[in-house]
Amino acid sequence: MPWFARKPQIEVVDEAPVEEPRLPEPPATDAAGLRSVADHTEYLLSLVEPLRPFGMSLLEAWDQVMCEDIDSMVNVPANSTAKIAGYAVRASDLVDDGQLAAPLTLVDGGVDRLPASGAVVVAPGDALPAGATAVLPATFATLTDGKVALIEKVADGEYVRAAGEHLRRGTRLLSAGDILGDRAIGLLAGAGVDKVLVRPRPRVVIVSSGDRRVEPGGEMQPGDGADANSFMIAAAARAAGATVFRVAVHSNDVDEIRQTVTDQLIRADLVISATGGRREDYEAMASVMEEIGLVDTVAVAMSPGRTQTFGLVGEDRVPMLMLPGNPVSAYVTFQAFGRPLIRRLMGATTEHRSARAIATGTLRSVKGQLHLLRGHVRSEGSIRYVEQVSMPHALGELAASNTLIVLDEHLEVVRPGEAVRVWLLDEED
Incomplete structure (x- = not known):
């Protein structure tokens, strides 16, 4: 008998290394190390899902995206009504063996169903009693001692506004994907609908730092510099359909920025960073994003706004877009990528409001990059004309612009009189 029992051998299994979370594989870049605007937009949108829909009252749901088909629940009008003053009758009671029938009996207007050979006095808009199929104009008969003597006859449906003539029960009113506007709200209310299933407004937090x-x-x-960018972007996000919150950290302290961003994640569907114009401002926010999330930083073939940073931050992987510090670059970046992200969260179309316009002056670009020039569009009849806006004051230049002129990667010059694509910035353009 051995003095010591041999310990059983425990098989050691090598555990597979745990993979660090990371973003999906990004699009390839070109020979110059640049990612195309189209590829970058598609990549960002692929990282964001539309918000989950829920039921809202009509007024709360204004300007939001429908997530269901809506059919009318009622007929409009609800009952058949008289178009003119006269008598509600059965058209079949007016003829007897090819001749005008004997006088009809005048019946009290409160009757539920019109009896045979009866008539009820009606005014324009009055509901017809059940059984009535036509309205006999007052001039087509004489009334004596409660009897309606016929002068002329009418056919079924004459002088009657039929129930459901304007809108029939079951008629499709709105479809999933439609935007619920003010007139559509009136349409739904008139059809007996009080609640709809829509996607909520995205909650966008604008974080100003620097x-x-x-x-x-x-x-x-x-x-010092005025904190204008965050106000401009907050307004632009609201115009895109978001509920907007703005917070400011007038510092480059990484701990303070981190605390501010993480505190906001509980109420954010999207975070947009608007930093100051100094390199240190940008780098401080970039380091925070890398610390608390998964980040994609890339040079995009676009001017202005070449350097683009996007991340999914915090435990819930909230999307976060970082804008350049220059006001023009910040605004153009928002229009190129921020607005589509908001629209994606809404479940709405992400395409820009594109149009064609005739250039009034020479427009120049660099081949291989998409240039977004500030411009002003005016309409003469059905034709739009666009001129470039160029001012030394960046915010003044943006304020004077109502469009972004899109010079695609293959364009180097657009001459006066040639057509060019534009992104319209104002609803009335």
């Missing part, structure tokens, strides 16, 4: 940023109305010191 050293020496001053709120509008604040006291400016030498070297």
